[in-house]
Amino acid sequence: MDRLLVLVRHGQSEWNLKNLFTGWRDPDLTEQGVTEARRAGALLAGEGISFDLAYTSALGRAQRTCKLVLEEMGLSGLKTIEDQALNERDYGDLSGLNKDDARAKFGEEQVHVWRRSYDVPPPGGESLRDTVARVLPYFVQEILPSVLRGEKTLVAAHGNSLRALVMVLEKLSPAGIMKRELATGAPIVYRLGPDATVIEKRDLIV
Numbered sequence: 005m006d007r008l009l010v011l012v013r014h015g016q017s018e019w020n021l022k023n024l025f026t027g028w029r030d031p032d033l034t035e036q037g038v039t040e041a042r043r044a045g046a047l048l049a050g051e052g053i054s055f056d057l058a059y060t061s062a063l064g065r066a067q068r069t070c071k072l073v074l075e076e077m078g079l080s081g082l083k084t085i086e087d088q089a090l091n092e093r094d095y096g097d098l099s100g101l102n103k104d105d106a107r108a109k110f111g112e113e114q115v116h117v118w119r120r121s122y123d124v125p126p127p128g129g130e131s132l133r134d135t136v137a138r139v140l141p142y143f144v145q146e147i148l149p150s151v152l153r154g155e156k157t158l159v160a161a162h163g164n165s166l167r168a169l170v171m172v173l174e175k176l177s178p179a180g181i182m183k184r185e186l187a188t189g190a191p192i193v194y195r196l197g198p199d200a201t202v203i204e205k206r207d208l209i210v
């Protein structure tokens with residue numbers, strides 16, 4: 005049985021381009037983001053991959069990415085489940101701030117800790133640990149059972165909500181996940197064993 009799980013971060017958003025902390029804010033994709041999403045679909049189709057089911061967040065940039073990927077694969081209209089459990093990490097008071105301005109104000113090191121540490125939340129927002137605590141129950145209760153039933157599954161979501169899943173799937177330590185960056189529109193293809201451990205992982209190069 006093919007227990008296929010593909011994670012893809014949304015294409016470049018308007019706020020990625022403007023270098024703003026985004027979190028639960030809802031900017032659209034840029035033209036480049038649209039191109040990245042389509043290219044992700046083309047790459048997956050080129051690998052001979054198809055899907056039975058898709059999951060995405062409650063935010064437009066991930067939903068549009070999901071749609072574009074599926075469209076490019078000839079799978080428009082595929083059953084897609086939207087849930088805010090897959091939303092980006094909530095950046096709290098940093099949402100909408102320019103990342104360089106934040107570095108100038110709070111210092112390079114502090115901003116790096118807020119962005120990439122496992123357990124230090126940005127002011128008023130979620131740490132990665134908080135994000136794992138939100139994403140993981142949804143993954144275990146909703147997504148994983150589909151994958152284990154043999155439904156080939158796409159998850160189109162966000163840099164940090166997907167880092168939360170990558171940490172669990174790849175058994176990374178808090179130090180290991182700190183160094184892990186996910187590129188926009190770059191699919192990660194996992195094949196799981198019957199016990200849900202990863203037996204194969206491939207990054208599709210964009």
Ligand SMILES: O=C(O)[C@@H](CO)OP(=O)(O)O
Pocket residue numbers: 020024025026027092095119163164
């Ligand atoms: O702004 C955000 O919501 C995220 C993803 O774009 O940023 P970061 O790279 O700091 O995780």
